[in-house]
Amino acid sequence: MGIDFIFAAILLSLMIIIATCLYYERIVGISPTPSLPWVRSKIIESVKSRMNVDGKYEIAELGSGWGGMSISLANAFPKSLVRGFEISFFPYWVSVIRYLRFGNRVSSSNNCLFKEDISKFDLVICYLSNHHMQKLRPQLKKMKKGSIIVSNGFAIPDWKEDEIIIAQKGIEIKIFIYVVS
Ligand SMILES: C[S@@+](CC[C@H](N)C(=O)[O-])C[C@H]1O[C@@H](n2cnc3c(N)ncnc32)[C@H](O)[C@@H]1O
Numbered sequence: 001m002g003i004d005f006i007f008a009a010i011l012l013s014l015m016i017i018i019a020t021c022l023y024y025e026r027i028v029g030i031s032p033t034p035s036l037p038w039v040r041s042k043i044i045e046s047v048k049s050r051m052n053v054d055g056k057y058e059i060a061e062l063g064s065g066w067g068g069m070s071i072s073l074a075n076a077f078p079k080s081l082v083r084g085f086e087i088s089f090f091p092y093w094v095s096v097i098r099y100l101r102f103g104n105r106v107s108s109s110n111n112c113l114f115k116e117d118i119s120k121f122d123l124v125i126c127y128l129s130n131h132h133m134q135k136l137r138p139q140l141k142k143m144k145k146g147s148i149i150v151s152n153g154f155a156i157p158d159w160k161e162d163e164i165i166i167a168q169k170g171i172e173i174k175i176f177i178y179v180v181s
Pocket residue numbers: 024028029030031032033034035061062063064065066068069085086087088091111112113114126127128
């Protein structure tokens with residue numbers, strides 16, 4: 001009875017989590033799949049080569065999922081503020097819990113990223129879709145001169161990238177880096 005109850009409760013919880021994630025995936029068109037570890041490392045390596053690790057930057061991750069990438073950014077830039085934007089319920093709350101150890105330095109917004117003003121950020125990181133990159137253009141255009149945008153897998157239509165990095169391990173993934181001019 002006890003074991004059966006625990007098993008049923010775990011199964012039900014998993015089903016609720018999966019159903020909720022699928023519901024948000026239908027709304028926004030992307031699942032909360034985390035970026036691959038070696039792609040994440042390449043992104044961190046690349047931004048570290050362009051920015052001062054002791055700098056006090058404002059960093060945004062658009063569609064921050066379960067929070068792993070924002071945590072890597074917070075560790076790479078220990079004096080910077082990192083803000084994630086994530087609409088999907090469970091990934092958002094898991095990330096909020098994971099960010100607790102950073103205090104106010106790492107935070108998250110549960111709003112739709114298209115409704116946010118991202119003009120103040122020095123660095124914007126995203127792993128979204130072609131549709132998102134197209135729709136994000138007006139917001140990205142308002143960013144400060146010299147700020148950096150890094151997009152995992154998807155180019156910003158009609159923008160000239162500063163660099164394309166290839167992360168390859170079985171599959172080849174392009175990382176697009178832009179400097180706002
Ligand atoms: C492919 S995942 C990337 C997760 C994380 N950035 C990483 O690299 O590990 C994309 C995330 O963007 C979120 N997302 C997509 N559209 C969004 C929107 N309009 N507002 C907020 N979050 C959004 C999805 O819910 C999903 O969790």
